[in-house]
Amino acid sequence: MLSKAWEGTAARRVLLRRLKSPTLKPFPLLFQDVSRKHHAWKEQSPWLSSLVNVVGTGVPTKDFPAGAEEPAAGWNPPRCGVPDLPTLPDGQSGRNRQKRFVLSGGRWDKTDLTYKIIRFPWQLVKAKVRRTIEEALKVWSDVTPLTFSEVQEGRADIVIDFTRYWHGDNLPFDGPGGILAHAFFPKTHREGDVHFDYDETWTIGNNLGTDLLQVAAHEFGHVLGLQHTAVSKSLMSPFYIFRYPLSLSEDDKQGIQYLYGKPKLDPNPTPTQPAEPPQPDLETNEITNVESVQPDACSTDFDAVSTIRGELFFFKSRFVWRLRAGKLQAGYPALASRHWQGIPSSIDAAFEDPMGNIWFFQDSQYWIYEGERRVSGPTSIAELGLPASPVQAALVWGAEKNKIYIFSRGNYWRFNPHTRQVDNIYPRTMADWRGVPQEIDAAFQDEFGFAYFLRGQNYWKFDPVQVKVLDGYPRQISQDFFSCTPASNSFR
Structure with a gap:
């Protein structure tokens, strides 16, 4: 009716x-x-x-x-x-x-x-x-x-x-x-x-x-x-x-x-x-002998993690794992170049901005993709108002996902993707994120508003209401995201 x-x-x-x-x-x-x-x-x-x-x-x-x-x-x-x-x-x-x-x-x-x-x-x-x-x-x-x-x-x-x-x-x-x-x-x-x-x-x-x-x-x-x-x-x-x-x-x-x-x-x-051997000048998803040793999600740390088009991507070296609704998709890990041709061989951080552009960081440079098409880069991060030191993680934050924070060496900046400048050239300390390690490898926000901070093979879940890490963390990334058997020496 x-x-x-x-x-x-x-x-x-x-x-x-x-x-x-x-x-x-x-x-x-x-x-x-x-x-x-x-x-x-x-x-x-x-x-x-x-x-x-x-x-x-x-x-x-x-x-x-x-x-x-x-x-x-x-x-x-x-x-x-x-x-x-x-x-x-x-x-x-x-x-x-x-x-x-x-x-x-x-x-x-x-x-x-x-x-x-x-x-x-x-x-x-x-x-x-x-x-x-x-x-x-x-x-x-x-x-x-x-x-x-x-x-x-x-x-x-x-x-x-x-x-x-x-x-x-x-x-x-x-x-x-x-x-x-x-x-x-x-x-x-x-x-x-x-x-x-x-x-x-x-x-x-x-x-x-x-x-x-x-x-x-x-x-x-x-x-x-x-x-x-x-x-x-x-x-x-x-x-x-x-x-x-x-x-x-x-x-x-x-x-x-x-x-x-x-x-x-x-x-x-x-x-x-x-399969015919790939041409040397073409990027494919074939894993050649040189790259035959793939990282094992059950025993590795990750370089970057980002929510892109509603799915969760874990990056390590040249590889990416793709999780949809909490489930690892068939065919992964795959070469990241399968999705983003020309992406650096490894990345330090990634995020999707409110306009749908995907940003990748490596060392002191960044690239911007529109879907799978590169639209700019490599460009120096100095143009964003950031110091030359490598970006370690990026977090899209807030109910409207319109706040972006960039982390490096125990500090963080708030970044405006519309102006492509940090709000203030002077960073704030990680102490603002109560319970999060001083230095992190990656960060992302889930659909319910919780933030996740990764370091090594562990992660911390951050409550936006209490403004602190939840009790019971850190936990193992491999166990909670990839259904691996818990390591006997894991700490909780």
Whole structure:
């Protein structure tokens, strides 16, 4: 059921009259504008005529009753404007009584789909948008037989466009804020079309604007045939909350597999061919004989640790380990150059700034990457107002992740990534971080606001409320992050 915030305006009564009329096409539901910190999906998804007749489906048709509170008094989370399916007296939902997920009524008749991007947002480089779209589609292909291939010429099944205002489908965008995107279900007259509002502030991996990855993955769920679900924290929930890393809930997974089935196992896998030796002038993820001795996460210290795009990266020498939702990903450790071509052979510190740029430090120099593309460096850290001594760690700190601290030789500086200068050339002492060792190897902040400081093979967890290290620390990095057997000589 839509919240009471939808009741009581002339525009909404007009909407209901349009939806009741068999001769008028529905137009998008609009959202109450909210702060940039929490967006509604603010999309409009055209629906099939068989989906629902809005009359009697829970869409309010009257103004607030006398004495009712204004919406602000009982604020509801922002949500998508697609109508809900009717709720039956037994509390079950329409034709999908035994399922929490909801289908649009259509599905693709094939599993190998192509997609094409017509236009791109101005804030992001094209390569970054392409990688993000590919990642958003991959969350669906990972759990189904579906495959997605980008084409740049000719026809495509899924057509993605960043466009403005009136753009040919009678569902105009409204400039910054308001409506973010809309998608068309399978078996409709514009099946496969996905439109994003060009005038939004599109970002990737942060909540300073509208996160493209999460909105795109949600829209692709519609384009594949899923409606909204009532299960909270599902990707197809109508309520948008900035949340990383991106993943499907069990409800999302069951819904998409109901339509397309589970991934198919290859009964006759192609024998693995011996890999050709890499060309000496190309960077690859092959581990050559010279580098055959990889560091063991169970017995090594780390040069740097950083949260990047919602995932945790541990760096040691030329290698990197990648943890998603606390789990080490397959294929790691890998060469760091697999992700960031041209990265130094080892790094001292790394962090992702609020704009999504990734900074790497080695000795007295730094590099800046936009995703996997290097945009500057090497540059002297003296230009940032820092002394020539190597940076030992960097910490992105605060609820908005807009405070960055740089640590070196028992001191720290507060750094402003917008001005690219430290706030004060005179450092403060590590004594401000009660319980943290004088010198550290790495630092990072988790999703709950706790800071972690690493030294050697141990780490300290710092409470931002009590402003001190929690009791029971230090603990072993290998045991808590890599599930290694505790060392017998560990100290607690």
